[in-house]
Amino acid sequence: MWKRSHSVALGLLAGLSLLLLSLPDELATRVKLALSTLYLPLLGLAGATQQAGNHVAEALLSRRELLRQLETLRRENERLRIEALQAAEWARENERLRRQLGWQQTSPWRDRLRLARVTLQDPTPWWRTLQVDLGSRHGVRPGLPVLVPEGLVGRTQEVGPFHTRVALLGDPNCRVSARILNPAGDVGIVQPSDPLQPGWVVLSYLPRTAQVLPGQPVVTSGLGGVFPAGIPVGSVVDVHPVENGLYLEARVRLAAPIHALQEVWILWP
Structure with a gap:
């Protein structure tokens, strides 16, 4: 077609x-x-x-x-x-x-300090601990002070070959003798505070006659032989009597940012 x-x-x-x-x-x-x-x-x-x-x-x-x-x-x-x-x-x-x-x-301890990196931090509010990347193979042993430029962090607790668990200030396993920088130099014991306030501790067993005021610095006393004297701990927030006025307790805001640590220094004896 x-x-x-x-x-x-x-x-x-x-x-x-x-x-x-x-x-x-x-x-x-x-x-x-x-x-x-x-x-x-x-x-x-x-x-x-x-x-x-x-x-x-x-x-x-x-x-x-x-x-x-x-x-x-x-x-x-x-x-x-x-x-x-x-x-x-x-x-x-x-x-x-x-x-x-x-x-x-x-630092006055510059020859005795060794830098460690934080590898793990305990998420629970009741136990304040963290883990660092130094252990017994590096010379770490239990009971060594751990600090940062701002102040004291805690002490070494459980030491493995390559890692160490650190008990932080405010943990029940880290009690520190501390001194208030006031005219009397009153001494107390750093103890845990409210678990929901990780940046706070309680300074207990202060003399009932202590002249404690908000803002006064708190440092390690050197008593007990574990922590050298003069390491910053924090500053007083407030104070109140306990045990029917037998002694005083002061709430202390920590100097070290223990909730946001990436590196710490371990102090060799």
Whole structure:
């Protein structure tokens, strides 16, 4: 069927060509002009359609390319953001270690201090302990003081070959003799306080005549032979009598941030 239509079209085209050739020149010119007037709009429409198709294809390709570039930029921005956060964290860690080392150089125990990294902290409020990455293989033994530049942290308790558990101030296994820096130098015992207040302890067994005021510093007394004298413990918050006024108790806010420790110093004897 298609071949028949094609043959008919070719025959018509050939006949039209012969007719044009047999016509006088003037009449042939007029017929050609009429045919060109008829076909030129159709040819223009076809060209415009092709150009519009080309523009649509280019627009689709441009949009796809823009989306690809946006996704590439988004990933690059996320990578740079993560790198910036890492760089800021490294800068904070370097500054913290620089302060730690600077404090060690000015400490009276600088030749007896060794830095340990905190690897685990007890999440329960009743037992205040943490774990560090030094153990008996490094010379650690139970009962050594643990401190940071701000003040006393606690003492070593359970020592393994490569790790040590530290009992923090406020833990029942870490009782410290401490002195208030007032004219009388009153001495008490650091004991646990409210479990929901990890940055606080109680200084018990103060003389009932002690002149204790809020804000007075508290340091280790040196009594008992475990902790050297003069290590900061904290400062007095308030004081009240207990046991029918037989002695006083003072609440003390700790100097060391025991709830946010990353490195500590172990003091060798």
